[in-house]
Structure formats: C-alpha cells, structure tokens
Amino acid sequence: xxxxxxxxxxxxxxxxxxxxxxxxxxxxxxxxxxxxxxxxxxxxxxxxxxxxxxxxxxxxxxxxxxxxxxxxxxxxxxxxxxxxxxxxxxxxxxxxxxxxxxxxxxxxxxxxxxxxxxxxxxxxxxxxxxxxxxxxxxxxxxxxxx
Numbered sequence: 001x002x003x004x005x006x007x008x009x010x011x012x013x014x015x016x017x018x019x020x021x022x023x024x025x026x027x028x029x030x031x032x033x034x035x036x037x038x039x040x041x042x043x044x045x046x047x048x049x050x051x052x053x054x055x056x057x058x059x060x061x062x063x064x065x066x067x068x069x070x071x072x073x074x075x076x077x078x079x080x081x082x083x084x085x086x087x088x089x090x091x092x093x094x095x096x097x098x099x100x101x102x103x104x105x106x107x108x109x110x111x112x113x114x115x116x117x118x119x120x121x122x123x124x125x126x127x128x129x130x131x132x133x134x135x136x137x138x139x140x141x142x143x144x145x146x
Contacts, residue, residue, distance in 0.1 A: 002084025005142050008040040009033070009084075009102040009115040012123040019054055030100045030117045031065070034086060037102070038072075041142065046072050063096040066138060073140030081139035087114070090137035097137045103128070 011024055018027025022035040031049060038045055047068070065088060069075070073086060081087060083105045088097040101116030104125045112128040 001142055001144050002082060004041060005037060005084040005102060006104065006115075008037040009104070010125075011040070012036060012117075013115070013125060015117070015123045017117050017119055017121055017123075020052065028117050028123065029119070033102075033115070033117045033123055034100055037142075065097045065100065069097075069100075069138065069140050072143070074143060076139050076141055078136050078139045081136075084142070086140040086142065087136050088138045088140075089132070089135045091135060103139075 012028065012033055015023075015025055015033075016027045017029060018032070019029050020032065021027035021029060022032030022039075024036055024040075028036055035045055035049075049064075049068070069086065069088060076085070078087070081103055083103045085103050087101060087103060089099040089101075090097050091099075099116065101114045104113035104115045107113050107125075107127065109127075112133070113125050114128045114132065115123065115125045117123050118126070
C-alpha cells in the first residue's frame with residue numbers, strides 16, 4: 001500500500017498550490033493532496049471537508065484535521081512512520097494540526113523527505129528538516145483497500 005501511496009503522491013509533484021483544491025495538475029493544498037491521493041487509491045472520498053478558510057485552525061476550534069485522520073486512517077507511533085505514511089504537523093503545543101503530507105523516500109543525501117503542498121508554490125518533495133520533524137503531531141497509515 002505504501003508504494004501505491006507514494007506513486008499517487010509523486011503524480012501530484014508540481015501541481016500548483018490552490019487553497020481548497022484537490023486536483024492533480026490543477027491545484028491543491030495539503031488536505032487536497034491527501035484527498036486526491038485517497039481518490040486515486042479508493043475511488044471516492046470517505047467524506048467531504050466542506051469549505052474552510054485559510055485560518056480555519058485558529059478560528060474554528062477543535063482539531064478537525066486530526067479528528068478526520070482518526071476516522072479514516074490507522075494511527076501509528078511517529079517513530080514507526082515510513083515513506084508512504086501520512087504525517088500531521090502542529091506549529092505550537094496544544095494547537096490544532098494545521099498541515100499534512102506524505103513521507104517520501106530519502107533523497108540522495110540519505111535524509112527523510114516530505115511530499116506536501118507548499119503554500120505559495122506547488123506540491124514538492126522537500127527535506128524533512130529537524131524543524132519540520134519536531135512538529136510532527138501524529139502519523140497514520142493509509143488503509144489497505146481493494
């Protein structure tokens with residue numbers, strides 16, 4: 001399953017960043033990347049997120065990204081996450097998870113990488129620097145599907 005997730009995620013590389021988008025080659029944000037991967041793997045999404053503002057995590061209350069991940073993915077210890085697994089990021093302790101991406105295979109330098117929609121740019125595979133890695137709030141495995 002992880003190989004299928006990685007293949008689907010890599011197909012999104014270069015897709016422009018577009019808030020609330022989820023279409024490969026057209027535009028997506030970080031949640032849209034995960035939604036698009038899900039559709040490629042399973043055909044339909046398990047739920048629609050509805051409209052959300054750019055500052056939804058600050059104004060909406062709760063932790064909707066984490067709650068949705070708990071509903072549809074299998075949680076695993078962050079230390080056991082591998083390429084092809086979903087990771088969620090929290091920018092401050094006690095805050096809502098605000099960003100997500102898929103762990104990628106290590107690059108030429110051997111360091112971990114992350115496929116994610118980079119605001120203001122595109123879907124990229126970037127180094128998982130210590131600053132990013134230290135903000136991982138949770139890790140999940142995509143469910144085994146048909």
